[in-house]
Amino acid sequence: MEEEQGLHLITHTAETADRLRRFRLVSAPYQARCNESAPVDLDALAGCLSSSACLVTQTTSGLIIGMLLFLVAVGLTLIFGVLKIVNFSHGAFYMFGAYFAMTAYQLTGSFALAMLAGAAGTAILGLIFERVFMSRVYGADVLMQLLVCYAFVLIFDDVVRLIWGPEFRSMGMPAAFQVMPLFIAGGVVPPYYLLLIGVALLAAIVLGIGLSRSRIGKVIRAAAHNPGMVSALGINTGLIYGGVFALGGMLAGLAGALAAPVRSLTPGMGFSVLIESFIVTVIGGMGSIVGALVGALLLGLIRSFGSLGFPLFTEGLMYLFMVIVLVSKPTGLFGKEAA
Amino acid sequence: MTRTRTPGISRRSTLALMGAGAMSVAAPWVARAQAKTIKIGMPTILSGRVAQLGTSSRNAVMLEVDKVNAAGGLAGRQIEMVIRDSKGQPQEAARVARELVNTDGCEWLIDGEASSGSFAVHEVARDLGVLCVHTCSEASSLTADPKQHIPNAFRCVRQGIHDSIVGGSYAASISKAKGLKKWATCSPDYAYGRDTTGEFTLYLKRFAPDVEIISESWPKLFQPDYTEVVTKILQAKPQALYSCLWGGDLTSYIDQANIYAMFGQMEVFAVNMADYTALTVVKNLPKGIHSGNRYIKSFPTTPENAAWGDAYKAKYNEYPTNWSWQNATAVMFLAEAAKKANSTDGKKIAEVLKGLTIKCPFGTDGTVTMRGDDHTLVGYAIGWGTTIPQEPYVPEVKAGDWKTIFELEAEWKKSKGYT
Numbered sequence: 001m002e003e004e005q006g007l008h009l010i011t012h013t014a015e016t017a018d019r020l021r022r023f024r025l026v027s028a029p030y031q032a033r034c035n036e037s038a039p040v041d042l043d044a045l046a047g048c049l050s051s052s053a054c055l056v057t058q059t060t061s062g063l064i065i066g067m068l069l070f071l072v073a074v075g076l077t078l079i080f081g082v083l084k085i086v087n088f089s090h091g092a093f094y095m096f097g098a099y100f101a102m103t104a105y106q107l108t109g110s111f112a113l114a115m116l117a118g119a120a121g122t123a124i125l126g127l128i129f130e131r132v133f134m135s136r137v138y139g140a141d142v143l144m145q146l147l148v149c150y151a152f153v154l155i156f157d158d159v160v161r162l163i164w165g166p167e168f169r170s171m172g173m174p175a176a177f178q179v180m181p182l183f184i185a186g187g188v189v190p191p192y193y194l195l196l197i198g199v200a201l202l203a204a205i206v207l208g209i210g211l212s213r214s215r216i217g218k219v220i221r222a223a224a225h226n227p228g229m230v231s232a233l234g235i236n237t238g239l240i241y242g243g244v245f246a247l248g249g250m251l252a253g254l255a256g257a258l259a260a261p262v263r264s265l266t267p268g269m270g271f272s273v274l275i276e277s278f279i280v281t282v283i284g285g286m287g288s289i290v291g292a293l294v295g296a297l298l299l300g301l302i303r304s305f306g307s308l309g310f311p312l313f314t315e316g317l318m319y320l321f322m323v324i325v326l327v328s329k330p331t332g333l334f335g336k337e338a339a
Numbered sequence: 340m341t342r343t344r345t346p347g348i349s350r351r352s353t354l355a356l357m358g359a360g361a362m363s364v365a366a367p368w369v370a371r372a373q374a375k376t377i378k379i380g381m382p383t384i385l386s387g388r389v390a391q392l393g394t395s396s397r398n399a400v401m402l403e404v405d406k407v408n409a410a411g412g413l414a415g416r417q418i419e420m421v422i423r424d425s426k427g428q429p430q431e432a433a434r435v436a437r438e439l440v441n442t443d444g445c446e447w448l449i450d451g452e453a454s455s456g457s458f459a460v461h462e463v464a465r466d467l468g469v470l471c472v473h474t475c476s477e478a479s480s481l482t483a484d485p486k487q488h489i490p491n492a493f494r495c496v497r498q499g500i501h502d503s504i505v506g507g508s509y510a511a512s513i514s515k516a517k518g519l520k521k522w523a524t525c526s527p528d529y530a531y532g533r534d535t536t537g538e539f540t541l542y543l544k545r546f547a548p549d550v551e552i553i554s555e556s557w558p559k560l561f562q563p564d565y566t567e568v569v570t571k572i573l574q575a576k577p578q579a580l581y582s583c584l585w586g587g588d589l590t591s592y593i594d595q596a597n598i599y600a601m602f603g604q605m606e607v608f609a610v611n612m613a614d615y616t617a618l619t620v621v622k623n624l625p626k627g628i629h630s631g632n633r634y635i636k637s638f639p640t641t642p643e644n645a646a647w648g649d650a651y652k653a654k655y656n657e658y659p660t661n662w663s664w665q666n667a668t669a670v671m672f673l674a675e676a677a678k679k680a681n682s683t684d685g686k687k688i689a690e691v692l693k694g695l696t697i698k699c700p701f702g703t704d705g706t707v708t709m710r711g712d713d714h715t716l717v718g719y720a721i722g723w724g725t726t727i728p729q730e731p732y733v734p735e736v737k738a739g740d741w742k743t744i745f746e747l748e749a750e751w752k753k754s755k756g757y758t
Contacts, residue, residue, distance in 0.1 A: 054574050061570045068564075167391040168587030170594060172622025181600055188573060190598035262594045263563050264587035264620070272563055307556070307567040308574070314567070315559065 045309030056187025058304045064193045066300025067200035071255035072273055073280040074207065074292040075248030081287030082224040082244045085134065086142070088149035090277065091270025092156035093122045093249040097256025098265050099164055102171040105260075111174040115199075118257025119250045126249025130242045138241075153271075160267040171260040196258050203251060204293055211289065220244060224287075279318060283325045285335025294333060377416040377683050379673075380439025382432045382460060383451025383475070385424035389586070391616060392662045396451040396475060397422050398655045399663035403670035413677035421445055425456055432456035436463040447471070447685060449669055451662070454478035454531070458487075465489045470685035472673065474666045477502070482715040483757050491689050493714045495669040497661070499535060501721060502610065504747045505739030506631055507542020509723040510608050513629065514547045514579065519606055521553045523577035525568055525592075527584055528557035535583045535610070542747070543581075553577055558584075565592045569599050577605055585611035590621045597623055612726060613733045615658035624728040631723050633661035634701075638736035639720045643700035664701045668716070671697055672709060703738060717741065 048054035072094050079087045097118035104110075104117030133152070137145045177192040211217040223230045223240045231237045256270075263269070280299055284291025299318055306314040325333060381400065384393035404418045412418060421443050425432035432452045439445040440463075448471040450460040457476030464471035471492045473481065479500040481487055513519065524540065526532035544550050554575035556568045569592075572580060580601075584592050589611055596602065602625035611617065612630035632638050636648035636658070647667070651659045659667075676691040677683055694711035696718075701707065707718045721744075724736035752758045 048574065057570045057573065058567070061566045065564055065566055166386075167616065168590065168620060170590050170620045170622055173594065173598065177598070178623060181598065188570070188599055192598050259563075262591070262598065264591040264594070266587050269563060272561070304567040304570065307571050311556065311571075 040310055040313070042309055045305060048305070048308050051186075053186030053188075056185050056189065058308065059301070060187070060189045060193060060197075062301035062304035063197050063297065064300070065303050066297040067197050068255050068259055069273070069276055069280055069299060070293050070296035071200050071203060071258075072252045073277040073284070073296055074204070074289055075251040076277050077281045077284070077287055077289065077292045079245055079248045080281070082220055083134075083138070083241055085138070085145055086149075087134075087245075087248070088146060088274070089129075089152040089156065090248070090252055091274030092153060093126060093252035093270070094256040094259075094273050095156070095160060095265075095267070095270040096125060097122045097253025098171070098260040098263070098269065099160060099169075099256075100253065101257035101260045102169060102265060103164075105171055105174075111176065114171075114260070115254065115257045118260070119254040122253025122256070123246045123250035125253075127242050127246040129249070130245035131238075134245065135238065135241065157267045164265075164267075166267060169265040171265065173261045177261070192261065199254070199258060203254065204289075207251075208289060276318075279322050281332070282322055283332055285332025287336070288332065288334040291332055291334030375416060376419040377413055377447070378419045378421055378443060378445040379447045379449055380436065380443060380445030381420060381422045381449040381451050382425040382435040382439065382456070383422065384427040384453065384456075385422075387427050389427060389453065392453075392475070392660055393424075393427075393451060395655075395657075395660040396662045396666045399651065399659060399665075399667040400449065400451075400670055402651060402654060403667045403674075407670065407674045413674060414681055414683050416683055422451075425452060427453065427456065429456045429459040433459035433463050436460045437467070440467050440469050445469075446683065447673070447688075449474055449666065451475050451666060454481070457481060461487065461489075461492055464492045468685075470688055472669045474669045475662050482713045483752055483755070485757060488713065491685060493672075493689075493692055493709055495672060495709070495716045496665045497719060497721065498715060500538065500748055500751055501717075501739075501744050502631055503535065503538035503542050504744050504751075505721050506539050506608070506610055506723060508546045508743065509737060509739070510539070510543050510579075510581070510629070511546030511550070513606065514543070514550055517578075517606065519578040520549055520551055521577045521579075522550055523554040523556070523572050523575055523580045523605075524552060525556040525558070525572060525580060525582045525584065527560045527588060529560050532557070532560075532583055536581065539581055539583070539610070558588075561588060563591065565595050568592075569596045569601060573599060573601060573604070579606040579608065581608045581610075583610050585614075586616060587620075589617050593621055593625065594623070597625065602628065613724065613736075614661055615732075616660055618726070618732045619658065624726055624732075626725075626727055628726045629723055630726060630733065632720065632733070632736050634659050634664045635731070635733055635736070637731040637733065638722060638724070639701070639703060639705075639738075641700065641705065643705070644720075647700045665716075668699055668701055668707060668719075671699055703741065717745075 048058060072090065076087060076090050079085055100121035101114040101118035105114035133148060137148050173192065179191060181188045181190040211220065219230065219235055220240055223237055227237050276299065280292055280295040283298065284295030298321070302317050302321060303314060306317040310317055383396050384390060385397070400420060404420055407413065408417050421439055423435045423439065425435050436448055439448065446469065448460065448464060448469055450457055450471055450473045452460055452475055454476040457473050457478070458481065460471065461473070461481065468491055473492065473494040474496060476494065477496055477499045479498050482494045483500070524536050526536040540552055554572060554577060556571060558565055558568050582592070589609060606629065608629040610631040611633065612628050613635055614633035618624065636645050648659060651663065672692060672695065673688070675697045676688045676695060680687040680691045692709050694709065696706050696708040698705060699707040701720055702718050703720045704718070707716060710717045718741060720738070722736040722738040724733040726733055
């Protein structure tokens with residue numbers, strides 16, 4: 001059988017080989033249908049949807065793309081909701097998170113410390129950035145805010161270039177995660193991605209509950225609604241603004257840190273993530289956390305299943321979806337009317 | 340009464356400046372003819388995502404120029420390199436090239452541009468008639484297409500079509516030995532990715548006719564995440580995968596494919612893997628990836644090549660790149676031609692360069708040749724091998740056969756209407 005020959009390189013256990021073979025057999029019907037590549041390949045998509053192996057693999061693939069995107073987009077949407085600022089420099093925090101994590105990992109060898117460094121480092125950076133620069137342009141016109149942010153996109157990229165060099169870097173996968181992927185219902189799921197989805201999900205839950213239930217959450221929501229009143233009640237709004245910006249930066253930094261083992265690090269790596277985050281916030285609705293989650297997951301799933309059904313049009317599909325949402329519900333799926 | 344002198348430029352110095360300016364504008368050749376040193380201009384990419392390659396080109400040129408200067412220069416003239424950043428933009432490359440000749444008085448050009456910019460610099464060379472050696476552009480048409488041919492331009496670079504022939508025949512031999520019939524491809528979605536993949540599969544199928552391409556993926560250039568591409572390929576279950584992703588894209592792809600254990604499930608042919616920039620960055624390099632050679636110290640397996648790689652590393656604290664050896668070779672060619680012609684006259688050098696064979700650490704038999712009829716480099720070390728996770732990274736490289744390359748290249752040229 002031809003099936004056997006692809007396996008000869010595996011140096012792992014016989015059990016693994018057996019699982020891989022099962023994986024091949026389970027998704028055989030799908031495979032038979034994807035033997036040609038066309039611009040629109042609905043057969044491949046339908047075949048995948050009817051095979052549990054393919055379904056599981058592509059869904060987790062969509063989830064990890066979506067969850068990382070969510071971490072970046074939620075900070076963007078939070079900062080917009082409370083500070084009323086479109087933070088164009090948000091991608092830089094994702095980049096810094098990745099670089100901080102790589103450096104911490106190289107120095108300590110500890111994955112947990114690397115994640116912590118990514119998140120904490122960007123939180124501090126966010127706080128400084130907000131207090132020293134962004135706080136000066138609140139209430140200024142949008143163009144002014146945009147220019148300040150854009151200037152910092154360029155400055156941050158060059159800072160990274162100065163400190164870590166212009167060439168691409170790689171953090172490497174920690175040994176603990178260099179294991180064979182799990183096989184769930186015939187689909188392939190790498191353990192690291194399970195961790196990644198878990199951490200992002202946890203962040204989403206903590207954030208959601210924290211904002212809706214805790215006292216700080218209430219103050220933040222109040223500050224978003226009527227900052228003058230909150231300030232009159234003796235609450236330091238500057239602190240809240242700084243805190244929210246730091247929180248947004250931290251989440252983006254965490255996303256960068258989590259992505260560092262699997263994505264190459266370059267100055268300017270935050271840019272494409274930023275663009276996709278904007279699509280997410282436009283789809284989900286500016287200022288809505290649930291919207292960011294749903295938008296990010298939708299985008300992830302569009303990518304993973306779209307690449308099967310529309311191999312030459314995956315990128316366009318995302319934008320098409322955004323256009324449809326904008327036309328049918330201009331404030332986004334979860335956006336408030338006339339916020 | 341006192342006259343206060345107004346601050347600023349005095350009338351006298353203004354006149355002097357204007358005079359000097361007029362002199363140099365009116366008679367640039369005076370300055371040029373008197374110069375004891377020979378200026379060579381070089382536009383290359385020193386900023387942006389591929390800056391590392393441009394820097395490695397500059398490093399290699401300087402390494403060789405220092406040697407030439409220490410040995411007395413070109414026909415008695417010391418070389419002065421004028422190296423400028425083109426930012427990788429064709430129009431900027433053309434502007435810089437023109438400025439180097441017209442304003443800086445460079446007599447020759449070394450064109451350190453990627454394929455996009457090299458065509459622009461080529462037009463400048465055609466226009467100004469200066470001697471120009473392309474050192475980085477692998478696009479075959481630059482020299483294969485007779486419309487591009489000019490007497491004063493040469494290409495000292497490996498060539499896309501050569502790589503495709505060698506890659507295709509190597510992959511076909513592995514295919515036959517291991518029965519790999521179902522192939523997938525995954526390459527970046529732009530001209531280089533499409534052309535290179537097309538040529539590779541053309542020759543793969545020619546040498547192994549029963550090969551079938553069952554899945555194609557075209558991720559965007561510089562795409563951060565390849566997960567959906569990786570899982571798509573896993574679903575298609577090919578027996579082998581070809582990719583011409585490069586640099587940070589390739590290392591990202593490997594990191595992401597690694598955690599899906601992709602490299603255990605199929606043979607992977609990644610033409611741009613065996614380049615130190617990628618090899619030294621990937622932390623968990625899988626064993627057994629097939630790759631073409633770019634620059635590797637261990638191929639050709641000669642003491643000269645190893646010594647050159649070590650000397651470069653000693654000076655710049657990193658390994659050379661593919662662009663490095665090509666630029667070094669260009670300087671070797673120019674030095675040898677100047678010696679033969681005993682002149683630095685561009686026209687004479689161009690005459691000598693045609694068909695010139697020189698001793699070179701990067702030659703497949705210790706020499707490389709500047710082919711006379713299409714002004715392009717042949718006889719350089721070209722081959723494929725498999726990776727291991729630590730130095731020397733690619734322990735054994737199977738050399739391509741230049742006789743086959745020449746035959747198929749001639750056939751390809753005919754099919755394109757070039758001959």
